[in-house]
Amino acid sequence: MSDSIKKKRFQTVVLPHLNSAFNLACWLTRNRQDAEDVVQEAYLRAFRFFDGFHGEDGRAWLLTIVRNTFYNWYQGSQKQRQETSFDEELHQAAPGDVIGQMAADNDPEALLMRKDSELQLQQALQALPLEFREVMVMRELEELSYKQIAAIVGIPIGTVMSRLGRGRKLLATILAPTSAAPVAPSRQER
Known part of the structure; x- marks a missing residue:
């Protein structure tokens, strides 16, 4: 050609x-x-x-x-x-820097309009182990078929389905509201 x-x-x-x-x-x-x-x-x-x-x-x-x-x-x-020594000051990063960097690249007005739930979902996806995160992104964000994902990752379709199921459960667990903090007793209860 x-x-x-x-x-x-x-x-x-x-x-x-x-x-x-x-x-x-x-x-x-x-x-x-x-x-x-x-x-x-x-x-x-x-x-x-x-x-x-x-x-x-x-x-x-x-x-x-x-x-x-x-x-x-x-x-x-x-x-x-593994071969490089760790320099604490050089490698120090605040939690959420990746998401913060991605957000900083967007229009400030658009950032203000984004919902808190979107940020929570992004953080939850970031928290997933790589094997679950990659199939979740391909399926849910890139809208690839199970067959396409299986071909890309090099695994059977059943494994794709399993990873998606487990990934969704992990995501739900991460996004589940944490138990409410104990409420301090009122003056009358003391």
Whole structure:
């Protein structure tokens, strides 16, 4: 395939799914900058191996590459983290920095209009273990079919369904209201 035909076909089949790729990468990496790096690497890989793509579902194919790129990046960063000494001041982060960073990039007026429940849901999704979070994001946010998710993750459809079920239960547990704090006795009860 000539380079110009390859570029045009790539732009038609793969490029429109950039938002989905970035969304998945954000949820997997929990960091906007790392997600950008993962997506950039994934698109380079997708273009490099585009001649081997003969399917019709460019979105599922691309998200598979994003997921695999993330896991390669994650293993590399884990290995580097083990080899690097920990500097408390350099690595100190406040809880919710990822969500705060993502929110800071949006329009302030839109931020004011967002519901508290959205923030709670995002935080709950972030708290899920990776194996549940990735299938939840693909199904609930990216609206992929069980079959597509199974192909992307490389697991049977039944396992996808199981992870979704368990992920939803964990999410419900995380979002469940905590038991009310004990009320201090009134003056009359003392």
